[in-house]
Amino acid sequence: MKKIGKHIINKLDLQDIVDVLSDKLSGSELSTVLLDVFDKRIKRENPASLLNKYEANILVKPIDIDVVKIKEYELYCYKALADGGFEPMELSPVAQIGTSSVVATVDQKKVLTALRNTEVQADPTNAIALHYASLKKKGELKNRTYNYCNISRVIRTQAFLNPIFTPHFSVLCLISCGRDTGSFNFEKEELLKQMLSSYAICREVFGLQDAYFEIIPCKGYDKKSSLIVDATSYIRENNKQIFQVSIVEPDCENNYYKGYRIKLKIVLDGSVYEIGDGGLLDWTQQLLANKKERMLTMGLGFQTAYRLSEKYGKR
Incomplete structure (x- = not known):
């Protein structure tokens, strides 16, 4: 992507344009310029060109899914999660620009950046972290743990090698x-x-009965670290053997999660499907400049769970 951008800039002899647009203009000034640019470009379009461009754009196509059924699953999940102490949130379809990349490790080029200082929602986790930090900064939250949940259709712009993956998809966070x-x-109780909650969603909502968890120590931690040992022992002692949890080999290359990572997997007809991914993050620490802040997330492939449920589920 960078090479293509440089090629275009060199071809048009516009070596300074990126610096001017990124460094010389304020956010509102840049938005004004780009709005004018796109307004002029759109005025050159006609219905035939619009249709041709729609047909060539994989980001804008609807997906083949039973809308009524998947919305019913969403409602079941929200009710179950609310009963489990998670506050459902309805997010804006756009987030503040930088939400996915400033405190996380996501490349901004994988996010659909928009105008007016926004980006299309790519991960509800990031948006909710920003919402929580804003409320905390303004003193509107009490000194306790807050649990949120959201189901959103998000979009990613990177190329997917697996043909079953779609640019936009539903995720439960x-x-x-x-x-x-x-x-x-915090690390034990919230885990x-x-x-x-995610185990109950798999079994009771989607009918995916054979599910288990893996705890993966991240950079700086291993199977014998106190955090990992204490968290795993707590889970095993307090889940009444409802589900299995194991510690697997550390992922020392991962810079996304801090301390441990969680994976939720299900077994169907002898095959293992990774359906959930989460872990400890330092995003609220960064946003609030406070090392005492803690954040834990779990993302469940809602659309994947739905499709597997329709094929294998026993609800």
Whole structure:
């Protein structure tokens, strides 16, 4: 992508244009210029060209899915999660520009950047972290842990090698934000809460019965680290053997999660499907400049779970 951009700039002899647009203009000034640019470009279009461009654009196509059924699943999930202590949130279809890349490790080029200082929603987790941090900064939250949930259709612009992956898809997110209270209490208690809720969603909503969790130590931690040992012991002691959890080999290359990563997997007809991914993040620490802040997330492939449920589920 960078090479293509440089080629275009060199071809048109516009070496300074990127610096001018990125460094010399304020956000509102840049939006005004780009609005004028796109207004002029759109005025050159006609119905025939619009249709041709629609047909060539994979980002804008609807997907083949039973809308009524998947919306019913969404409602079941929201009700179950609300009963489990997670506050459902309805997010804007756009987020503040930089939401996906400033505190996380996502390349902005994989996000559909829009005008007026926004980007199309790419990950509800990031948007909710920003919402929580804003409320916390303004003193509108009490000193306790807040649990949120959201189901959104998000869009990613990177190329997918797997033909079953679509540019836009539904994802279910669980987000827990709060303060460190010592003895890894947040890291243990919120992990158990998210595991219980996501496990219940798999079994009771989607009918995917054979599910289990893996805890993956991240950079700086291993199977013997106190955080990993304490969290795993707590889960095993308090889930009443509802589900299985195991510690797997550390992922020392991962820079996204901090401490541990979680994976939720299901077994169907002898095949294993990874359906959930999450872990500890330092995003609220960065946003609030406070090392005492804690954040845990779990993202479940809602659309994938729905398709597997329709094929294999026993609800």
